[in-house]
Amino acid sequence: MRFWCSTLEEPWSWTFRAYPGIWVAMLCLVVPYLVLDRKAPKVHDNRGSRRWGFIVAVLLLWVATDWPLGLLGASYLASAHMAQFLIYTMAVAPLLLLGIPEWMARRMSGQLRLYQLVGRCSRPLTAGLVFNAMLISTHSPWLVDNLRVNQFGSFVMDFLWLIGGLVVWMPIASPIPEHRMTSYPGRMVYLFLALGVVPAVPAGFLTFASFPLYATYELAPRVHGLGATTDQQLAGLVMKLGGIPVVWGTIAVLMYRWSEMSRAESAAARVQSTAAPETDNQHQSSTDADQ
Numbered sequence: 001m002r003f004w005c006s007t008l009e010e011p012w013s014w015t016f017r018a019y020p021g022i023w024v025a026m027l028c029l030v031v032p033y034l035v036l037d038r039k040a041p042k043v044h045d046n047r048g049s050r051r052w053g054f055i056v057a058v059l060l061l062w063v064a065t066d067w068p069l070g071l072l073g074a075s076y077l078a079s080a081h082m083a084q085f086l087i088y089t090m091a092v093a094p095l096l097l098l099g100i101p102e103w104m105a106r107r108m109s110g111q112l113r114l115y116q117l118v119g120r121c122s123r124p125l126t127a128g129l130v131f132n133a134m135l136i137s138t139h140s141p142w143l144v145d146n147l148r149v150n151q152f153g154s155f156v157m158d159f160l161w162l163i164g165g166l167v168v169w170m171p172i173a174s175p176i177p178e179h180r181m182t183s184y185p186g187r188m189v190y191l192f193l194a195l196g197v198v199p200a201v202p203a204g205f206l207t208f209a210s211f212p213l214y215a216t217y218e219l220a221p222r223v224h225g226l227g228a229t230t231d232q233q234l235a236g237l238v239m240k241l242g243g244i245p246v247v248w249g250t251i252a253v254l255m256y257r258w259s260e261m262s263r264a265e266s267a268a269a270r271v272q273s274t275a276a277p278e279t280d281n282q283h284q285s286s287t288d289a290d291q
Contacts, residue, residue, distance in 0.1 A: 054099025093165025
């Protein structure tokens with residue numbers, strides 16, 4: 001019995017395959033979270049929505065890792081491999097961060113002595129470099145062909161995707177406030193550069209390549225007649241276009257919040273400026289009365 005999705009040298013079949021290692025990994029995420037959540041302080045915000053966000057993130061992680069998508073991506077199709085990558089980094093990672101409350105994040109990072117390391121990785125430059133180094137390395141032909149051939153290597157690739165996704169989203173969605181960027185314009189520029197510009201380079205290379213780059217997918221049995229080069233070009237399009245709704249949707253939300261904050265600050269300044277002359281007039285009137 002196999003425990004993790006990896007390369008299979010046999011034709012693709014829609015017959016269900018069980019990968020108990022993946023099920024155990026999902027339980028290792030959900031069970032400790034629910035146990036800690038039961039010990040939550042009485043006063044904390046959005047407990048229900050955070051819990052559901054975490055559970056949805058784990059469900060998406062399961063879908064991206066287990067049969068059939070996990071096996072298609074590990075053994076047969078570069079486009080499925082790319083779909084896995086996007087689910088990990090554009091959906092699972094931010095939802096996990098949003099689903100963890102501040103008190104839990106502080107307790108976990110303190111017990112594991114990871115607070116300082118997490119803080120360093122949350123710096124925008126560091127987070128962007130780590131993510132894009134992970135992106136380029138885990139999509140290099142050498143690493144893909146050498147990791148996907150066995151279960152442990154395939155697990156390592158999935159783990160790198162998850163860690164890279166968490167790191168790149170921490171400056172935006174870290175549950176620890178001091179690890180988040182405070183400037184709205186800075187957040188928008190960071191997202192555009194880290195998740196919008198740099199990934200377009202390998203995506204374009206895959207899209208316009210005229211020959212297969214990955215031996216794993218070139219030599220794999222064909223799925224419904226989809227050729228290796230066409231599949232690879234489709235993978236490039238998935239990488240290039242798949243993250244656009246998430247990145248630009250997040251930028252739109254940040255822009256809206258920035259405008260609301262600026263509007264509130266302007267209103268407060270106007271109230272303060274109109275209140276100041278009235279205070280001065282009252283003070284002058286009381287002075288005249290005393291005289």
